[in-house]
Amino acid sequence: MDETPWRKKAKEQYLDKVRGGLFGGAVGDALGYPVEFLSEKEIRARYGAAGIQEYERDPRTGLALISDDTQMSLFTANGILYGDTRRNMQGITASPSACVPLAYKDWYFTQAGTVGRPGDDRVSWLLDIPELYHRRAPGNTCMMALASGRTGSVRMPINQSKGCGGIMRVAPLALHYQLRSREWLDMEGAEVAAITHGHPLGYMPAAVLTHIVNIGVYGGCEKGSSLKDAVEEGMETVSRLFCEDRYLPQLQELMEKAVSFADNDRSDSENIRRLGEGWTGEETLAIAVYCCLRYPEDFTAGVIAAVNHSGDSDSTGAVAGNILGAWLGYEKIEEKWKENLELKDVILEMADDLCYGCLISEHSSYKDPDWEQKYIRCQAKR
Ligand SMILES: [Mg+2]
Numbered sequence: 001m002d003e004t005p006w007r008k009k010a011k012e013q014y015l016d017k018v019r020g021g022l023f024g025g026a027v028g029d030a031l032g033y034p035v036e037f038l039s040e041k042e043i044r045a046r047y048g049a050a051g052i053q054e055y056e057r058d059p060r061t062g063l064a065l066i067s068d069d070t071q072m073s074l075f076t077a078n079g080i081l082y083g084d085t086r087r088n089m090q091g092i093t094a095s096p097s098a099c100v101p102l103a104y105k106d107w108y109f110t111q112a113g114t115v116g117r118p119g120d121d122r123v124s125w126l127l128d129i130p131e132l133y134h135r136r137a138p139g140n141t142c143m144m145a146l147a148s149g150r151t152g153s154v155r156m157p158i159n160q161s162k163g164c165g166g167i168m169r170v171a172p173l174a175l176h177y178q179l180r181s182r183e184w185l186d187m188e189g190a191e192v193a194a195i196t197h198g199h200p201l202g203y204m205p206a207a208v209l210t211h212i213v214n215i216g217v218y219g220g221c222e223k224g225s226s227l228k229d230a231v232e233e234g235m236e237t238v239s240r241l242f243c244e245d246r247y248l249p250q251l252q253e254l255m256e257k258a259v260s261f262a263d264n265d266r267s268d269s270e271n272i273r274r275l276g277e278g279w280t281g282e283e284t285l286a287i288a289v290y291c292c293l294r295y296p297e298d299f300t301a302g303v304i305a306a307v308n309h310s311g312d313s314d315s316t317g318a319v320a321g322n323i324l325g326a327w328l329g330y331e332k333i334e335e336k337w338k339e340n341l342e343l344k345d346v347i348l349e350m351a352d353d354l355c356y357g358c359l360i361s362e363h364s365s366y367k368d369p370d371w372e373q374k375y376i377r378c379q380a381k382r
Contacts, residue, residue: 024325
């Protein structure tokens with residue numbers, strides 16, 4: 001008897017949260033992208049005293065554009081699912097952090113090459129999506145690390161970058177894996193960031209984010225049921241994993257501020273200014289977590305707060321959107337953010353794939369031609 005429909009049904013209850021986490025990140029990214037390089041003063045001069053509140057749409061396409069944060073998140077997802085499928089079909093097991101670099105190679109190609117990467121070494125069906133070939137201010141560290149052909153890890157860092165290019169793309173890991181040890185998962189979050197970012201403050205925050213987002217979807221926080229509990233448990237776990245790291249106290253101190261600021265009377269812009277600008281991993285995490293704790297029930301208010309500052313608005317917006325989306329679910333995201341978002345269908349398709357995972361295997365008669373097309377032949381479905 002084929003059990004797959006039952007297994008698919010079992011995952012269905014998580015679909016709204018998984019969609020929320022991936023789509024929410026794209027919303028924050030697209031909202032923040034037009035103001036990434038503007039100071040707070042410039043943002044308020046251009047959009048009014050409250051700052052940017054709605055998508056600024058591209059005049060040519062009429063769409064709110066996603067940036068490298070969402071592009072790379074999609075490739076992270078593609079790499080994870082390629083690896084899972086290879087395991088199911090060929091019995092080749094590799095950790096996600098071993099498969100994701102193959103997909104990042106494909107992403108690098110979209111930024112540096114021409115459409116339609118040929119050859120047998122592609123792993124990503126996303127290469128068939130022309131819109132992903134646009135360059136949207138890709139981070140230098142990611143570009144240089146991938147151009148070098150080397151793959152970094154926590155033990156073997158390839159540079160000393162603590163930019164937020166590591167943390168802003170790891171959420172798919174947290175959205176996909178259920179029933180795995182959370183320490184293992186947090187460490188994989190750090191490893192996926194360390195592929196390109198070798199400084200501990202570039203990869204430790206990615207582990208914390210992984211923890212928080214995974215609880216948002218699958219629950220199981222031992223400290224309690226609130227977002228604050230999950231943040232604190234994430235920090236405790238990462239503090240254990242990296243107990244000897246000399247940069248850990250810096251991350252801990254900043255995160256304690258982010259948590260305590262959520263309850264004070266100061267304005268968001270004042271609080272965010274005291275947390276930094278979000279160009280580095282630890283500041284991106286702190287700003288995003290602050291905004292989510294400030295507005296734990298309000299996706300819109302959280303992402304708006306996360307982008308209206310002088311720093312790296314699209315990345316802080318993306319990470320805040322990942323967290324709130326995973327905790328609140330896709331249904332709780334206002335309709336206005338779902339309209340006119342670039343590649344929204346691709347983002348939802350990838351979210352659904354992340355949720356259900358690979359249901360085909362060499363031992364089962366269950367067939368899924370679309371899945372085979374995407375994750376075995378590595379081509380978009382027709
Ligand atoms: Mg960006």
